[in-house]
Amino acid sequence: MNTKNTAFATAIICWQKRYGRHNLPWQCDNPYHIWLSEIMLQQTQVTTMLPYYQRFLRRFPDVHRLARAHTESVMAVWSGLGYYARARHLHATAKIIACKGFPQNAASWQTLPGVGKSTAAAITIFAGGGHHAILDGNVKRVLTRVFAIEQPTNKAATIHTLWKLADSLLPTHNIKPYTQGLMDLGATVCVRVSPRCEACPLSKQCLARQRGIERRLPHRSPRPIKSVRHIAMALIYHHNKVWLQKRPHAGIWGGLWSLPEKEATADLRDYCCKKFGDTLTPREEMAFTHTFTHYHLHAKVLCYACYKPPTSSPTAKWMQKGALADAALPAPIKKLLLAFFAP
DNA sequence: AACCCGGGGTT
DNA sequence: AACCCAGGGTT
Numbered sequence: 001m002n003t004k005n006t007a008f009a010t011a012i013i014c015w016q017k018r019y020g021r022h023n024l025p026w027q028c029d030n031p032y033h034i035w036l037s038e039i040m041l042q043q044t045q046v047t048t049m050l051p052y053y054q055r056f057l058r059r060f061p062d063v064h065r066l067a068r069a070h071t072e073s074v075m076a077v078w079s080g081l082g083y084y085a086r087a088r089h090l091h092a093t094a095k096i097i098a099c100k101g102f103p104q105n106a107a108s109w110q111t112l113p114g115v116g117k118s119t120a121a122a123i124t125i126f127a128g129g130g131h132h133a134i135l136d137g138n139v140k141r142v143l144t145r146v147f148a149i150e151q152p153t154n155k156a157a158t159i160h161t162l163w164k165l166a167d168s169l170l171p172t173h174n175i176k177p178y179t180q181g182l183m184d185l186g187a188t189v190c191v192r193v194s195p196r197c198e199a200c201p202l203s204k205q206c207l208a209r210q211r212g213i214e215r216r217l218p219h220r221s222p223r224p225i226k227s228v229r230h231i232a233m234a235l236i237y238h239h240n241k242v243w244l245q246k247r248p249h250a251g252i253w254g255g256l257w258s259l260p261e262k263e264a265t266a267d268l269r270d271y272c273c274k275k276f277g278d279t280l281t282p283r284e285e286m287a288f289t290h291t292f293t294h295y296h297l298h299a300k301v302l303c304y305a306c307y308k309p310p311t312s313s314p315t316a317k318w319m320q321k322g323a324l325a326d327a328a329l330p331a332p333i334k335k336l337l338l339a340f341f342a343p
Numbered sequence: 344a345a346c347c348c349g350g351g352g353t354t
Numbered sequence: 355a356a357c358c359c360a361g362g363g364t365t
Contacts, residue, residue, distance in 0.1 A: 042350050043361075082361050085351080116351045137349050154349090156355050192348075193364065220348085250353095252359065291345090293359065331361065 007205055008146065009171035009178050015201035016181030019188075021046070025053065027180075031102045031127045032063045038119050038126075039090050043083055045187070052081045066091065067098035075255075075328040084328060088255055089114025106132050125179050133166035134179055135159075138186025144218040145190060148207035152221035228296045232268040233259040235286065235303045235340060236276065241318040242337055243306070244329075252292065253330040257319070259301070268302060279308040286340070290332040301336065 021027075024046065026037035036056065040049040059077050060066040066074070071091055078087035093112040103109040109120035117135070124130025135143075140153055143162055151158040171178050189196045195214055197203045208214040236243040244257040260275075262268040272280055286301040312318060319327060321341040324334060 043348090045362090048362080083350085083359090085359075089351085114351070118350080140349085254359085294357080 005169060006171070008169050008202065009174075011201040011205070012181040012185060013171065013174045013177050016177045016184060020177070020181050020184040025050075027126070029128055031123070033057070034126045035093075035102075035115075035123050036090070038122050039086050039114055040081065042086060042119065044081065049081065052078070063094050063102075064098050066094040071255075072328075076326060079326045079328055082331070084256060085254060086114055088249070102127075104129075106130055122179065125175055131170070131175050133163065133170055134182070135163055135166050136183070136186075138190070139166060139182050141192065141218055142182060142186050142190045142202070145195070145208040145214050146202050146206045148211060148213065148217070150213075150217065150219055153218040154220045223293075226291065226295050228298055230298045230300070231261055231263060232265040233261045233299050233301045234268055234272050235259055235301050235337070236272065236280065236306050237303070237340075238306045238309045238318065240321045240341065241309070242321070242324075242341075243309070244317055244319050246315040253333075256328050256330050256333075257317075258330055258333050261299075265300060265302065272302075272304060275310065276304070276306055280304040280306050286336065288332055288336055290330075299332075303340070 024037075026033045028034070037049075037053060040053055040056075056077050060069060060074075069091070071088070074087055074091045075084060078084060081087075089112075093114060096112060097103075103112065106117075106120040106124045109115050109123055110117055115123070118139075121130060121132035121134045122136075125132065125134070140162055143149065143165055144153060147165060149158070149161065149165075151161070153159065153162070185200070185202075189200050190202075193215070197206070197209050197214065200206070203209055206214065208217050234243075243260070245260050247253050247256055247258050249255045260268070260271060262271060281304060283303040283305055286303060288299055288301070290297045290299070309318060321337070324337050324341070327334070329337070
């Protein structure tokens with residue numbers, strides 16, 4: 001019978017002790033700090049999120065302060081960090097926690113908005129008591145390489161295999177340094193391009209390295225070709241202000257402020273005419289393209305000067321050009337507006 | 344600028 | 355199980 005692979009965990013725990021990160025501000029026993037850090041670390045590196053983390057905690061020192069805050073101020077503090085759905089989910093979860101207290105196990109954590117299986121596992125491990133596998137991008141990379149898993153990692157069956165493998169590798173003790181070590185190793189040594197195998201504690205047991213295929217892993221099956229989608233947007237300005245609409249929470253750029261948008265330019269002109277009447281003067285046209293996972297978005301932007309603006313409403317408002325940089329806008333819209341108002 | 348990537352949510 | 359969404363990193 002094959003014995004349990006303890007060499008993997010042992011090597012990581014030992015490496016973590018000497019080379020891992022030990023002084024991160026959320027390495028404490030405050031579940032609020034740990035939860036916030038894990039959300040901010042989704043799709044984001046430590047060096048990027050660190051100043052945001054500090055700023056966020058100064059503004060919202062505990063979960064009750066966060067729960068009581070207005071969504072707008074949460075989004076404003078999050079501004080610049082990207083992936084704004086994380087901020088919306090964080091706020092929604094804060095309200096639940098303020099009412100019902102912090103979850104006491106991973107399964108309960110995972111029912112909360114923005115907390116998936118891996119994040120729930122990490123939070124409960126670092127907050128103390130949890131004993132679960134994690135499987136984020138770093139861990140996937142380490143596992144597919146050390147065990148030479150060549151199946152495409154964007155397939156459910158492979159993900160399932162990786163979870164099983166991660167479960168089987170869990171050590172009985174030292175779960176915190178093990179988990180932190182796995183994350184740190186993937187982030188600093190077993191990186192996607194140019195892995196630093198000479199500095200890796202697993203290099204001797206790494207099957208991908210033995211076979212010389214570490215750079216080809218993890219493997220993904222190709223994605224379908226992207227289509228192109230055309231839309232029309234209106235940039236309506238009044239002195240140094242621009243007319244923005246709040247987007248619905250579902251769909252792209254959910255909950256962010258953006259320009260009025262229609263499928264076709266004719267529809268857009270109709271809308272502008274109805275909304276602003278003859279107070280609008282057509283100016284130049286602009287355009288941009290933005291690529292999503294599944295399609296290229298091509299936007300034609302009709303610019304109008306407006307001399308008599310309508311008043312704001314909950315879902316539409318005028319924004320000063322000075323407020324654009326810190327506002328919750330989609331990245332391409334922010335870029336376009338900053339360019340438009342640039343001196 | 345093109346290409347690659349990966350977390351949670353939705354269907 | 356497959357697809358959707360978002361923005362940063364790398365080349």
